[in-house]
Structures are given as C-alpha cells and as structure tokens.
Amino acid sequence: MLRIRSRTVAAQQPARPSSRRRLRLPLNPRLIIGLALLTIFVGGSFILPFFTSVDPSAQGTYWKDLPMSTTHLLGTNSLGQDIFWFLVFAIRNSLLIGVSASLGITIISCVLGLSAGYIGGWYERIVVLLTDTFICIPVLPILIVMSALMQGNTSFLMVSLILMAFGWAWNARTLRSMVLSLREREFINTARFSGAGTVAIIAREIFPYVYAYMVIGFINTILYAINTEAALAVIGLSKLDVPTLGSIIFWALNYNALLTGETVWIIAPIVATVLLFLGLFLTSTGYNEYFAYRRGVA
Amino acid sequence: MICLHNIVATYTTRRGQVNAVDGVSVDIPDNMILGIAGESGCGKSTLIKVIYGDLGFPLALTAGSISYGFQNDGGQEVTLANIQKEWFKRISYIPQSSMSSLNPVVRIRDQFLDFPSVSRNKAEVLERARAFVQKLGLPPQALDAYPHQLSGGMRQRVMVAIATFFQPHIIFADEPTTALDVVVQKAILLLLMNLQKEMKSTIIFVSHDMGVHYQIADRMLIMYAAKAVEYADTEESFRRPLHPYTLMLTNALPVIGDDRERQGLPGQPPSLWEPMRGCRFAPRCPLATDLCRTTEPPLLQHAAGHYAACHHADRVAELKESLANAHDLIGVSR
Amino acid sequence: MGLARYIVQRFITYLLVLYIGLTITFFLPRFMPSNPIDNYIAQMQSRVGQTMTPAAMANLRNSLEQLYGLKGSLWSQYLHYMGSVVLHFDFGPSFANYPDSVASLIFTALPWTAGLLLTSTIIAWILGNMVGLVAGYFNKSRTASVLEFFGIVLYPIPYYILALVAILILAYYIPVFPLTPTFLPGAMTLQKFGNILYNSFLPGLTLVLAAFGWNILSMKTLAVATKEEPFVTYARMKGTSDWTRMTNYVFRNAMLPQVTGLVLSLATIFSGALLTEILFSYPGVGLLMRTAAGSGDYNMLYGTIDLSIIAVATAAFVLDLVYPLLDPRIRFR
Numbered sequence: 001m002l003r004i005r006s007r008t009v010a011a012q013q014p015a016r017p018s019s020r021r022r023l024r025l026p027l028n029p030r031l032i033i034g035l036a037l038l039t040i041f042v043g044g045s046f047i048l049p050f051f052t053s054v055d056p057s058a059q060g061t062y063w064k065d066l067p068m069s070t071t072h073l074l075g076t077n078s079l080g081q082d083i084f085w086f087l088v089f090a091i092r093n094s095l096l097i098g099v100s101a102s103l104g105i106t107i108i109s110c111v112l113g114l115s116a117g118y119i120g121g122w123y124e125r126i127v128v129l130l131t132d133t134f135i136c137i138p139v140l141p142i143l144i145v146m147s148a149l150m151q152g153n154t155s156f157l158m159v160s161l162i163l164m165a166f167g168w169a170w171n172a173r174t175l176r177s178m179v180l181s182l183r184e185r186e187f188i189n190t191a192r193f194s195g196a197g198t199v200a201i202i203a204r205e206i207f208p209y210v211y212a213y214m215v216i217g218f219i220n221t222i223l224y225a226i227n228t229e230a231a232l233a234v235i236g237l238s239k240l241d242v243p244t245l246g247s248i249i250f251w252a253l254n255y256n257a258l259l260t261g262e263t264v265w266i267i268a269p270i271v272a273t274v275l276l277f278l279g280l281f282l283t284s285t286g287y288n289e290y291f292a293y294r295r296g297v298a
Numbered sequence: 299m300i301c302l303h304n305i306v307a308t309y310t311t312r313r314g315q316v317n318a319v320d321g322v323s324v325d326i327p328d329n330m331i332l333g334i335a336g337e338s339g340c341g342k343s344t345l346i347k348v349i350y351g352d353l354g355f356p357l358a359l360t361a362g363s364i365s366y367g368f369q370n371d372g373g374q375e376v377t378l379a380n381i382q383k384e385w386f387k388r389i390s391y392i393p394q395s396s397m398s399s400l401n402p403v404v405r406i407r408d409q410f411l412d413f414p415s416v417s418r419n420k421a422e423v424l425e426r427a428r429a430f431v432q433k434l435g436l437p438p439q440a441l442d443a444y445p446h447q448l449s450g451g452m453r454q455r456v457m458v459a460i461a462t463f464f465q466p467h468i469i470f471a472d473e474p475t476t477a478l479d480v481v482v483q484k485a486i487l488l489l490l491m492n493l494q495k496e497m498k499s500t501i502i503f504v505s506h507d508m509g510v511h512y513q514i515a516d517r518m519l520i521m522y523a524a525k526a527v528e529y530a531d532t533e534e535s536f537r538r539p540l541h542p543y544t545l546m547l548t549n550a551l552p553v554i555g556d557d558r559e560r561q562g563l564p565g566q567p568p569s570l571w572e573p574m575r576g577c578r579f580a581p582r583c584p585l586a587t588d589l590c591r592t593t594e595p596p597l598l599q600h601a602a603g604h605y606a607a608c609h610h611a612d613r614v615a616e617l618k619e620s621l622a623n624a625h626d627l628i629g630v631s632r
Numbered sequence: 633m634g635l636a637r638y639i640v641q642r643f644i645t646y647l648l649v650l651y652i653g654l655t656i657t658f659f660l661p662r663f664m665p666s667n668p669i670d671n672y673i674a675q676m677q678s679r680v681g682q683t684m685t686p687a688a689m690a691n692l693r694n695s696l697e698q699l700y701g702l703k704g705s706l707w708s709q710y711l712h713y714m715g716s717v718v719l720h721f722d723f724g725p726s727f728a729n730y731p732d733s734v735a736s737l738i739f740t741a742l743p744w745t746a747g748l749l750l751t752s753t754i755i756a757w758i759l760g761n762m763v764g765l766v767a768g769y770f771n772k773s774r775t776a777s778v779l780e781f782f783g784i785v786l787y788p789i790p791y792y793i794l795a796l797v798a799i800l801i802l803a804y805y806i807p808v809f810p811l812t813p814t815f816l817p818g819a820m821t822l823q824k825f826g827n828i829l830y831n832s833f834l835p836g837l838t839l840v841l842a843a844f845g846w847n848i849l850s851m852k853t854l855a856v857a858t859k860e861e862p863f864v865t866y867a868r869m870k871g872t873s874d875w876t877r878m879t880n881y882v883f884r885n886a887m888l889p890q891v892t893g894l895v896l897s898l899a900t901i902f903s904g905a906l907l908t909e910i911l912f913s914y915p916g917v918g919l920l921m922r923t924a925a926g927s928g929d930y931n932m933l934y935g936t937i938d939l940s941i942i943a944v945a946t947a948a949f950v951l952d953l954v955y956p957l958l959d960p961r962i963r964f965r
Contacts, residue, residue: 403959
C-alpha cells in the first residue's frame with residue numbers, strides 16, 4: 001500500500017530498536033490514563049500514611065458505623081476503624097506484596113525463558129517440560145493447603161514464596177517463544193559467529209528486544225500477585241489482621257456488611273480494586289502499544 | 299480497448315495526501331499482454347489497483363475515468379462504478395505474494411469456488427475445474443490438498459488457474475514471478491502466454507524485472523515518479539527507447555555474450571511529498587536542460603504507437619550510442 | 633506419520649506432567665514449616681490438657697502417621713502414595729468426615745464443579761470469540777470500539793469482585809437469585825434441572841464474565857491482525873462476501889491461537905472456579921477445599937490438589953488432541 005511512504009521514510013529507520021530515537025507522537029490515551037491511575041494509587045498509598053498517626057488496623061478507635069463525613073471520608077465500619085485510612089494502608093500493603101512477588105517471578109521466568117529459548121537442546125526440553133507442568137498447576141489450591149497447614153499464621157513471606165515458586169511458568173513460556181523467533185534472525189547469527197559467548201549474546205542482543213515484553217509481563221504479574229493474595233484473603237485464609245485489599249472485603253463479608261447496610265465498607269474496596277487493576281492493565285497495554293509504535297509496527 | 303483518461307490516484311495518510319499516480323492517460327488494446335515497469339514506488343501497483351477497481355480508504359481516485367470496452371450482464375457499459383461486480387467474472391487478479399494468498403486451513407477446491415460468480419451446481423463446476431488445472435500442469439488431486447502441501451510453484455499455478463478458470467476479459471497480475479526460482483518463473487510465464495493466446499484476453503502485469511517484460515510483454519508502459527514516461531511495443535522500447543529512463547532500465551539488463559560492465563542509474567526518485575517542477579526525471583537525467591527543469595513534458599506520440607514524455611526524445615538514440623561506446627572495455631562487437 | 637508422532641508426543645508430555653505434578657504435591661506438605669500431626673497433637677493437648685499418657689500419645693501419633701501416610705521412610709511413603717493415587721484413586725480417609733474416603737467425597741462434589749466449569753468456559757469462549765471477531769473485523773466502527781471498551785473494563789476485574797458485584801446486584805439489591813444455593817434432593821427431574829439452573833446462574837454468570845473480557849480482547853487483536861493477511865485481502869479481491877471472509881477466512885485462522893491460549897489459561901480458570909464456588913457456597917470441589925482447610929482435614933486437601941492437577945492436565949491434553957482437527961497443517965505434515 002504505502003510504497004511511496006516506505007521509500008522516503010523507512011529508509012532512515014534502523015533495523016534494531018535504538019533507545020536514542022526521538023518520540024514522534026505523544027503517548028497513547030491508554031497509557032496516559034493507566035499511568036494517571038497508578039500515580040494516584042501508588043503515590044497516595046505511600047505518601048498519605050505519613051499524615052496520620054493512627055494505626056488503622058486497631059479496632060475500636062472510633063465510633064462504629066459512622067456515615068461518610070469530612071472527618072471520616074468514607075465513614076467507619078463495624079470494627080470502629082476509619083474506612084478511608086484502612087483502605088489507604090490496604091492499597092499500600094497489597095502493592096508491596098504484589099510488586100515483591102512480581103519481581104521474583106519476573107526474574108525467574110526471565111532467566112528460565114530466555115536461556116531455554118536460546119540454548120536449546122536437552123536443557124530446553126527439560127525447561128519446557130517443567131514449564132508445561134507448572135502451567136497446569138493451579139496456584140489457589142496450593143495456597144489454601146499452605147494456609148491450612150499454617151493454622152491461620154499465614155505469613156506474607158510464605159504467600160510470596162509460593163507465588164514465586166508456581167507463578168513463573170506463564171511468563172517463561174512467552175519469553176521462550178520470543179527468543180525462538182529471534183534466534184534465527186541474522187544479527188544473532190552474526191554475533192554467534194563472531195565468537196560472543198552465550199550470556200553476552202543473551203544480554204546484549206536478545207535483551208533489548210524482549211525487555212518491553214518483560215516490563216509488560218512484570219506489570220501483569222503484579223496484577224496477578226495482588227489478585228491471588230486478595231482472593232486468599234477474601235475466603236479468609238490469609239493474614240487477616242494486616243490491612244490488604246482482600247482482607248477488607250473479608251471483614252466486611254464477615255460482619256455482614258450487606259445486611260447491616262454498611263455498603264460503603266464493601267463497595268469502597270471493590271471500587272478501589274477495580275480502579276487499581278484497571279490502572280495496571282491500561283498501563284501494561286498502553287505500554288505495549290507505545291512500544292509497538294516505536295518499533296514501527298503500529 | 300481499455301481507455302485511461304488522466305488517472306490521478308491519491309493516498310491519504312497521517313502525513314497528508316500524496317498522488318501515487320499523477321495523470322496517466324493511455325489506451326490499452328485488447329488481446330495482448332501489457333507490462334508495466336518501473337522502480338519501487340513509481341505507482342505501478344497503484345495503477346493496476348485503480349484499473350481493477352480496488353479503491354477504498356486510503357486510496358481514492360481524485361481525477362480521471364476509465365472505460366473498459368465491454369458490457370456487463372445488464373447490457374450497461376462497465377465503468378469504475380460497477381467494475382466491482384465483475385471481479386472474478388470478467389476481470390481477475392493474481393496477487394503479489396501468492397505464497398500466502400491461499401487460506402491455510404481450507405482445501406484448495408473450496409477456495410477455487412468461493413467467489414460469487416460460481417454457479418449453484420458446485421459438483422459440476424468442480425469437475426470442470428479438475429480438467430482445467432490439468433491443462434496448467436497440476437495433478438487433479440491438487441484441488442483436494444491444503445495449501446501447505448503444495449510447492450511454491452504449484453501454488454502459483456493454482457493462483458493462475460483460479461484467475462483464468464472462467465475466461466475473463468482482463469487479467470491483472472502484480473509481480474507474478476517474484477519469489478519464484480528461475481525455472482519455475484519460466485514455466486509460469488509460458489503458462490500465462492499460452493493462456494492469453496488461447497483465451498484472447500488482455501493481461502496487464504506489473505514487474506520491476508525487465509527480463510520478465512522482455513520475455514512476455516507485447517507492449518510496455520514505463521512509469522517514473524507517478525507519471526507514465528514511455529509507452530510502446532516491447533521490441534521498440536528495448537531497441538529504440540525514446541526516454542532516457544527507459545534506456546537506463548533496459549541497459550541494466552545483461553545480454554549473453556556481452557560482458558561489459560552494466561551501467562546502473564545513480565540517485566533516487568524524487569519524494570512525492572515535495573512539490574515538483576518540470577520533468578521529474580530531470581535531476582538524474584544526462585540529457586536534462588533548463589526546459590526540462592521548468593516545463594513538464596507531456597506524453598506525446600513520437601512514432602506509430604510509440605509514446606514518450608521527454609523534451610529531447612530525439613537525442614536518446616545518440617545517448618544510447620555514447621553509453622555503448624564509453625564502456626566498450628573489451629572491444630566486443632555489438 | 634506426522635499426526636501420530638504429534639499425538640504420541642503430547643501423550644508422553646501428559647503423563648510426565650501428571651507424574652511431576654503428583655510428585656510436587658507429595659513433597660509440598662513436607663516442605664512446609666508446619667506438620668499436620670504436630671498441629672493435631674497440639675490441638676489435642678490444648679483441649680485435654682496434660683491428661684494424656686505418653687503411651688496414648690505415642691499411639692495417637694502412630695495412627696495419625698498411618699492416616700496421613702507419613703509412616704516409614706520417605707521413599708516408602710512415596711511409593712505408597714503413588715501407588716494408591718495412580719492405581720486406586722485413593723487419597724486416604726477424610727479426617728473430618730471419617731470414615732468416608734476423600735475420593736468418595738471428591739467424586740460427589742466433582743460433577744458440580746465440572747458442570748459449572750464446562751458450561752461457563754464453553755459459553756465464555758464461544759460468545760467472547762464471536763464478539764471479539766466482530767469487533768476485530770469491523771474494527772473501524774463505533775460498535776467495535778464500544779465492544780473493545782467493554783472487554784478492557786471487564787478483563788482486569790478479578791473473580792471475587794465479579795462474584796461480589798453479582799451478589800450485590802442480582803441477589804441483594806434486586807433479589808432475583810438466591811445468595812446461597814439450595815438444591816433439591818432426589819432423582820433428576822425437569823423441575824430439579826430447572827432448580828439447578830436457577831441456583832447455578834449467579835456463579836455461572838461470574839465465571840462467564842471473568843473469562844469473557846480476555847476472549848474479546850485477544851480475539852479482537854487476532855482478528856485485526858488476520859484481516860491484514862494476504863489471503864484475506866485476496867479473498868476480498870475475489871469478491872467474496874464479508875460474512876464468508878469473516879467466518880471462513882479470519883475466524884478459522886484466528887481461532888487456532890485462541891485454542892492454545894485457552895489451554896494456557898486452564899489453571900487460572902480452574903482456580904477462579906474454585907474461588908467462585910467458595911464465595912457462593914456452591915457444593916463443588918472448591919467448597920470441599922475451604923471446609924477442609926478450616927477443619928484441618930489434610931488428606932482432603934492433598935486429594936483436592938491432586939485432583940486439580942489431574943483435571944487441568946487432562947483438559948489440556950484433550951484440547952491438544954482437538955487442535956489438529958482444526959489445523960490441517962498439523963493433521964497432514
């Protein structure tokens with residue numbers, strides 16, 4: 001179609017992504033909205049706690065079941081806690097858990113996926129078999145068993161460790177397919193034949209291509225980790241005395257917030273969760289679009 | 299006879315609008331093979347898209363008209379307005395990447411028959427199809443196969459078969475031999491020639507390979523920077539070109555027994571985004587004068603059936619001589 | 633032949649996956665810092681004080697070890713475990729519902745989970761792909777943007793939120809469906825079938841919505857990409873209708889990666905189904921797990937994990953077998 005355009009414009013495009021290219025068009029709307037949401041949540045949940053001296057998880061601090069007002073932005077719940085501050089701390093804790101678990105998962109899946117894709121041979125086959133196995137293992141039952149064994153003393157460390165041990169398979173598989181398709185490209189062969197070692201090739205040649213997918217995978221995994229921990233909390237099997245997005249919902253359900261009319265207690269975390277996840281998701285797909293555009297594919 | 303009157307085809311992109319074909323007027327007689335030649339980006343693919351009637355955002359015909367010289371089922375003259383109904387009825391198309399132009403998950407025979415003009419009785423049509431593909435050198439079982447089971451050459455034959463099965467008046471082919479090895483290329487070209495002779499249809503094909511034009515085109519239309527610069531019989535274009543660009547194109551073709559160094563053409567075609575004055579070839583032309591740089595040469599008939607758009611068409615012959623002499627390094631007689 | 637090799641390869645992978653999965657489940661509790669026997673003994677001690685004699689304690693420990701298959705060396709435990717699971721489908725007796733075996737309880741709950749999962753996954757896959765196909769094929773129209781927006785909003789919402797919202801809207805504010813299901817006992821009659829549908833609607837709706845968003849988005853992306861393929865363009869220039877192109881050309885090709893995507897997300901869908909069952913008190917495997925977690929019924933827990941792995945791996949294998957039926961490039965190498 002655009003033969004003319006490709007002659008005059010594409011001639012200046014380098015074949016490989018260069019980090020020194022100028023931005024030609026502004027960021028797309030998804031990315032902007034996503035980043036805006038994330039900034040509000042991350043910024044709010046990490047900065048605001050400095051402005052209060054009250055421990056939000058202490059019960060009976062305030063009168064119970066107060067409606068929304070200027071002193072209590074979202075009212076108080078049946079345990080005498082301020083809902084708004086509880087929510088702020090919950091978001092912060094959920095984010096901490098999500099990001100730390102995601103870091104671990106991303107590192108593991110990167111190392112395994114990239115190396116399996118590039119090295120090939122027996123090593124790859126074993127890694128692929130492991131990946132296929134772990135993809136078939138649903139994580140929630142394992143978390144349930146673990147929390148049962150810990151008899152309610154579930155630690156977030158254990159949750160994170162289990163997430164890391166079982167959640168790497170998906171990303172590893174995606175990265176491996178990327179490397180497989182890259183492996184046959186010319187510049188990889190050039191590097192190989194000029195004597196570069198395996199690690200060097202993976203780090204310098206393959207990495208710049210896959211790094212965008214790693215970022216996207218990292219953001220998606222945060223979503224997955226927060227989600228899983230919250231799911232565990234909602235059914236009452238996580239560390240429930242620490243405020244997280246899931247534990248608010250659990251306590252609200254436990255105190256029959258629906259039936260006592262304490263609807264803010266249960267709706268606030270729902271709205272917060274949806275907005276936070278929307279923010280993460282929009283950032284991830286927005287970044288995907290942005291990176292595709294920079295590569296010249298969009 | 300297909301008559302093109304001042305065809306201007308425009309692409310609308312984020313950067314603005316550009317005329318990929320900028321005022322082409324030629325008459326194409328029936329019952330012959332026309333080859334459209336030129337560098338990448340000269341507008342040749344766009345031109346056959348326009349003639350085929352494949353217009354739609356972002357491509358639009360901003361000026362000009364086409365008359366095709368035949369009538370449709372209702373007895374009306376066929377024009378660009380109703381040409382789409384004739385797709386794979388009276389005109390057909392062989393696309394550029396025929397390797398991947400077949401649906402990979404559907405059998406060939408189902409793709410042979412899924413255009414609207416096929417009659418109800420599929421079984422009978424299928425029988426005819428089997429007989430037909432044998433004429434093209436394909437085994438009748440090829441129709442029952444899936445595309446990935448056939449070789450590249452066989453797939454190209456299938457495309458030719460689909461395009462010629464119902465005896466169209468006009469067949470368009472966009473780079474029909476690119477991505478094929480030379481042996482298969484020759485077979486496909488022979489196939490096209492024989493079919494044309496048998497069906498007495500018109501074949502209009504696009505190729506940047508001058509060798510292909512030399513082998514099968516009866517007449518050639520040379521395009522440069524969205525303009526038609528020469529239009530003549532193939533023999534004439536090669537032996538007595540009347541435009542310097544044609545000379546450069548044909549000169550680049552190797553000839554057996556002649557091992558002089560081939561002369562390429564330095565520079566690049568102008569960017570169609572910039573406003574242009576005068577002859578578009580002038581920046582690269584060895585014969586260019588001030589007249590060329592200010593006034594655009596029209597496509598005029600210089601000899602019988604031989605059109606060229608050059609102010610100095612008469613000097614092209616001596617340019618050809620001087621090129622031949624200048625590179626006569628080994629003294630091989632011409 | 634290519635196809636036979638493909639099937640054999642997949643089957644061997646399936647067996648290996650099962651083997652490794654079951655082995656992991658075997659070692660899992662043994663790597664946890666906590667031990668069910670110690671837990672139980674501690675529980676007993678706190679309840680009966682110090683009035684248990686050491687002999688009785690040792691006896692208790694012995695029977696518990698037998699119950700949980702923790703007797704003997706690690707290797708003999710492993711063999712015993714593998715033997716009973718693979719050959720007899722026996723996960724031991726359920727502690728909370730002694731002497732019912734874990735297997736019998738699981739098999740009672742399994743049809744509920746299977747029914748809910750299968751129907752909702754199939755509905756979500758078909759509907760989601762249809763919507764995504766239309767949105768992708770006509771991707772310049774307003775309807776397509778609206779559909780895509782719908783998918784974007786729906787996709788990141790987690791299962792439990794969808795379940796809660798469903799409860800809020802359809803069981804609380806507008807009480808159409810019950811908060812928890814009550815099923816009629818007795819043989820299957822038309823009335824009972826209707827009752828099952830009525831009670832399963834909300835959990836089913838949750839599961840469908842949860843998978844719907846991803847199907848729409850991924851199918852739309854695939855449809856847009858497939859539309860640009862040369863064979864679709866060529867079909868257009870042959871004069872084929874939009875409908876033929878959308879179904880025969882775009883969909884039949886785009887659905888292949890979608891099937892693969894489904895295989896990869898089976899574990900997630902399964903976890904989501906378990907979660908939804910717990911939230912709705914639906915009598916499936918999920919509820920079984922939750923109550924087992926609360927009552928310390930460890931055999932039941934291990935049994936359900938094994939079952940989960942077997943279920944997901946088998947479903948993946950079945951889909952792997954279906955794939956060649958859809959892609960002739962695998963069927964005829």
